[in-house]
Amino acid sequence: MKKQRILTGITTTGTPHLGNYAGAIRPAIKAISDDSESFYFLADYHGIIKCHEPERIHQSTLEIAATWLACGLAPDKAHFYRQSDVPEIMELMWVMNCVCTKGLMNRSHAYKAAVADNEEKGQSDLDHGITMGLFSYPVLMSADILMFNAHKVPVGKDQIQHIEMARDIAQKFNHTFGEIFTLPEAVINEETELLQGLDGRKMSKSYNNTIPLFETEKRLRKLIMKIKTNSQEPGEPKSTDDSTLYQIYKAFATTDEVAEIEKRYAEGIAWGEMKQVLFEKINEEIAPMRERYNELIAEPQKIEEILLAGAERLRPMSQALLADVRNAVGIRKLG
Numbered sequence: 630m631k632k633q634r635i636l637t638g639i640t641t642t643g644t645p646h647l648g649n650y651a652g653a654i655r656p657a658i659k660a661i662s663d664d665s666e667s668f669y670f671l672a673d674y675h676g677i678i679k680c681h682e683p684e685r686i687h688q689s690t691l692e693i694a695a696t697w698l699a700c701g702l703a704p705d706k707a708h709f710y711r712q713s714d715v716p717e718i719m720e721l722m723w724v725m726n727c728v729c730t731k732g733l734m735n736r737s738h739a740y741k742a743a744v745a746d747n748e749e750k751g752q753s754d755l756d757h758g759i760t761m762g763l764f765s766y767p768v769l770m771s772a773d774i775l776m777f778n779a780h781k782v783p784v785g786k787d788q789i790q791h792i793e794m795a796r797d798i799a800q801k802f803n804h805t806f807g808e809i810f811t812l813p814e815a816v817i818n819e820e821t822e823l824l825q826g827l828d829g830r831k832m833s834k835s836y837n838n839t840i841p842l843f844e845t846e847k848r849l850r851k852l853i854m855k856i857k858t859n860s861q862e863p864g865e866p867k868s869t870d871d872s873t874l875y876q877i878y879k880a881f882a883t884t885d886e887v888a889e890i891e892k893r894y895a896e897g898i899a900w901g902e903m904k905q906v907l908f909e910k911i912n913e914e915i916a917p918m919r920e921r922y923n924e925l926i927a928e929p930q931k932i933e934e935i936l937l938a939g940a941e942r943l944r945p946m947s948q949a950l951l952a953d954v955r956n957a958v959g960i961r962k963l964g
């Protein structure tokens with residue numbers, strides 16, 4: 630049987646935070662095994678859809694690559710590459726643009742949200758400021774996935790629709806031109822997906838409530854001390870239900886440790902103390918990686934080499950697939 634292929638992309642616009650780590654990076658690295666084939670890539674062409682700050686894109690690419698490597702991704706055990714280093718993805722995207730109907734893209738949540746935003750602002754042109762990049766974003770994502778015939782695509786809930794669109798597009802291609810593409814499936818990790826941020830809402834760059842993964846120890850402690858709690862006094866029994874501290878703790882502790890903390894909540898642990906416990910728990914896991922991260926970040930040319938080697942290893946695959954696709958659609962040698 631062919632090995633299952635797991636593929637996911639990370640948009641290069643931000644600095645990795647604890648939520649990204651617990652929800653995506655850690656499970657992805659854990660999932661790397663000899664029984665499957667993993668493809669993890671930096672989606673830099675997705676990055677430029679919404680971010681027109683070249684320095685941000687560049688810096689984020691470096692930070693995200695260094696993060697994955699520091700967190701234990703072994704480049705010989707998984708395909709680790711930059712989207713822009715595999716130009717066949719861009720060519721495949723064009724072919725998919727010619728298969729994908731505009732109506733399918735009209736239904737994209739990201740596009741509809743942008744239209745709704747214009748409506749709310751009273752814009753007479755509902756497409757005001759919406760680029761073709763944003764509109765056809767799911768086509769690029771489909772090309773990423775279909776290029777390597779991925780079976781499973783681990784993503785956040787907000788991306789499920791995009792994976793379904795990739796399936797639709799693949800099906801349409803297969804139906805029209807012959808069976809080339811595998812139909813991908815989304816995989817959602819419910820448990821760790823929604824790590825809460827400093828204010829108790831989902832940890833997200835757009836809420837400005839994140840705890841960056843590789844802050845210095847001092848900054849990490851400071852940020853944890855800022856996490857919102859209620860105003861209960863030390864000694865008062867506390868509920869774990871709506872406690873952000875508890876929720877984050879759970880993502881880092883063993884089942885036994887969680888049971889112990891639940892007991893301490895019932896006994897009325899002081900918030901200050903709980904923050905200290907949480908800081909230590911997180912730092913214990915992060916500290917060795919932070920050290921590796923700082924070493925890696927100091928040598929960007931090494932990261933560059935790793936990424937280039939990753940793409941080079943893959944390109945025979947993407948070139949072969951693109952050759953099949955071109956042949957299937959009639960773009961062939963004349964003689």
Ligand code: TRP
Nearest residue numbers: 636637638639640672675770773
């Ligand atoms: N759009 C995804 C996100 O914002 C990132 C991404 C780009 C991706 N290409 C992908 C994820 C392909 C999975 C598969 O999270």
